[in-house]
């Protein structure tokens with residue numbers, strides 16, 4: 001990719017314009033003398049003025065471009081084309097297709113598999129494995145890296161800041177929904193004869209030295225939490241590699257099971273057969289279940305928890321476009337529910353406008369609007385909070401219609417296995433269920449309710465949960481995850497809490513598993529000086545933390561990327577530091593400039609009309625909540641907490657001001673024919 005090309009493009013444009021001026025001048029010789037002189041003078045003035053203003057504009061815009069250029073990063077990895085050369089399927093594309101494919105293929109017409117599900121993550125930097133192939137990186141003195149859990153205990157745990165954030169809790173589940181839209185890295189599970197994943201920590205399994213178990217998390221005997229229970233190990237698996245998708249690559253590459261684009265794949269699925277499975281095949285709708293309260297939810301799956309199968313009313317799982325994560329915690333399940341309802345809401349509206357539309361057309365048009373809505377919320381409301389409004393602007397992320405077929409839309413492994421996960425730090429301890437009078441009726445620990453979202457369809461819970469999201473201040477981004485998610489994550493039902501895991505330790509281990517370069521390399525790649533010594537890190541990291549790093553790692557070149565970015569001081573206007581900001585901005589630039597179906601792209605078969613675009617730009621997450629829940633008031637700035645007593649006017653009343661009119665989708669010609 002070469003972003004400098006954009007600058008060059010302006011030069012031929014200037015030349016063409018100057019030529020036009022000359023042509024007019026030549027014609028003038030045929031005119032009477034005085035008129036000629038008069039017009040020549042006038043033209044000269046116009047030309048001079050024109051060139052003058054053009055120059056001004058050009059120098060201004062090239063400033064912006066230069067700025068943008070210096071912020072943008074180009075992948076330095078040499079392995080990104082290996083999959084294309086050796087394994088990519090040959091895909092035939094219909095250039096005139098109006099709707100994006102389910103798996104993301106054919107978005108880029110020149111490289112049809114770019115961004116498609118089951119293609120590798122992009123690498124920004126070449127992999128770092130100790131054997132150059134697959135083995136976990138070691139420290140530069142040859143010893144193993146510090147245990148991830150030990151790093152969490154020594155550097156991050158027990159430094160929580162309990163300060164109220166200006167952002168509300170909603171930012172978190174929306175962020176998680178988005179994270180799983182663009183990224184899905186499956187585990188390389190070892191399944192036993194009963195169909196369950198084995199426990200890598202059992203002695204009988206440990207002695208077998210399974211490669212899949214190489215990143216199982218070791219805890220020290222003096223661990224502040226686990227030692228009490230003699231828990232010395234937490235089981236996690238290495239990730240599936242391209243080899244598991246019949247594509248051996250050297251060094252090891254990792255496959256994104258979801259489509260890389262922001263395309264609501266978590267709502268619609270990432271392959272054709274699964275997408276069909278999720279559809280009702282009637283009225284363009286997605287399949288759904290109705291709760292005892294008469295409300296719509298994602299389809300209930302049969303109760304899979306043997307222990308509680310006596311109670312038929314308990315539904316442990318829901319069918320969503322993302323079977324891996326849709327049920328992971330009841331926050332993400334709530335978001336899945338929200339967008340399933342929104343799809344069916346739009347499908348209903350569109351079919352009333354165009355009763356003659358087929359199931360297929362209603363489904364595709366509704367899907368297109370849902371995707372556009374998620375994209376709009378991501379870039380207008382979510383991203384500015386994360387990387388800062390000003391940075392987003394100068395990076396060129398706010399410009400409309402910037403599709404560029406040379407931009408690879410793939411999710412980078414640096415972004416999905418580190419950069420994006422920094423937002424794990426805003427996961428709050430609990431979710432509040434809030435009633436219409438702003439009273440918290442119930443607070444529930446997320447870690448007590450993982451992989452079981454039974455609460456959601458009970459009574460008025462869904463509405464109360466959404467109200468809790470928008471009315472409860474979020475957890476401030478800080479260099480530590482909350483205590484529960486740092487110790488007790490994913491405790492299985494009926495297991496004691498301490499059987500859970502440490503999400504931060506998992507994230508550090510995952511970075512090693514997929515061969516991320518250490519922090520120093522990535523920060524340098526993002527335009528900051530390569531640190532020669534620990535002390536050089538003090539430009540971006542507080543000196544107190546630099547000292548901690550020095551105590552835990554052998555060399556400044558050994559620090560894990562996840563550890564480094566969590567410790568970086570926040571950049572102005574952003575909630576993350578400069579290296580995370582760089583990785584996140586790069587990702588979102590790819591999802592916009594690299595997406596031919598991005599909602600504001602013009603002149604493509606799938607482009608919205610101007611009238612349709614007007615509505616899309618108007619739809620906020622607040623509208624989605626209003627359309628799909630009985631929450632009565634939402635703030636215009638949907639991710640900010642607004643005191644309803646102090647600022648009642650900043651809230652809009654759902655039933656009054658909320659009005660989504662899909663008239664721009666009405667097919668008038670068709671109707672008059674009938």
Ligand code: HEM
Pocket residue numbers: 171172173174175176179180183184185186236328329331415416417420421423424427446489503506507510
């Ligand atoms: C209650 C909230 C959340 C929980 C419990 C949670 C937990 C997890 C877990 C267990 C993993 C897999 C770790 C591994 O084995 O490597 C994961 C992956 C990930 N999480 Fe979260 N997470 C939450 C929220 C978020 C948020 C808010 C974001 C960012 C906006 C996020 C971004 C990611 C990303 C990008 C991945 C990698 C996904 C993949 O490639 O498969 N998560 N998370």
Ligand SMILES: *[C@@H]1O[C@H](CO)[C@@H](O)[C@H](O)[C@H]1NC(C)=O
Pocket residue numbers: 089090091092101103104105112113116117118119272
């Ligand atoms: C995506 O879907 C297309 C069409 O269904 C198929 O040909 C292709 O193999 C799939 N996978 C990729 C990576 O393109």
Ligand SMILES: *[C@@H]1O[C@H](CO)[C@@H](O)[C@H](O)[C@H]1NC(C)=O
Pocket residue numbers: 207208209
């Ligand atoms: C597993 O690794 C240990 C230590 O390297 C070794 O002693 C043992 O023999 C290995 N076990 C098997 C089954 O290969």
Ligand SMILES: *[C@@H]1O[C@H](CO)[C@@H](O)[C@H](O)[C@H]1NC(C)=O
Pocket residue numbers: 228229230
């Ligand atoms: C932990 O192990 C020690 C020594 O092996 C033992 O004395 C203690 O009872 C164990 N504690 C628990 C909670 O199992």
Ligand SMILES: *[C@@H]1O[C@H](CO)[C@@H](O)[C@H](O)[C@H]1NC(C)=O
Pocket residue numbers: 188189240241243244
């Ligand atoms: C994935 O590939 C590895 C190496 O080829 C193999 O050992 C492992 O069993 C595979 N995993 C699955 C789930 O097939």
Ligand SMILES: *[C@@H]1O[C@H](CO)[C@@H](O)[C@H](O)[C@H]1NC(C)=O
Pocket residue numbers: 269270271273274323
């Ligand atoms: C399609 O996606 C579903 C859900 O992620 C998965 O279980 C299934 O194996 C996929 N099918 C194919 C053919 O890839």
Ligand SMILES: *[C@@H]1O[C@H](CO)[C@@H](O)[C@H](O)[C@H]1NC(C)=O
Pocket residue numbers: 139141142143552553554555
């Ligand atoms: C490498 O450094 C670590 C700590 O920084 C130390 O514990 C380890 O013993 C060293 N290894 C060698 C071979 O010197």
Ligand SMILES: *[C@@H]1O[C@H](CO)[C@@H](O)[C@H](O)[C@H]1NC(C)=O
Pocket residue numbers: 126127128129132137140517518521557558
């Ligand atoms: C991996 O990182 C270490 C530490 O920065 C470096 O010494 C080594 O050369 C890197 N290896 C590769 C293959 O990039």
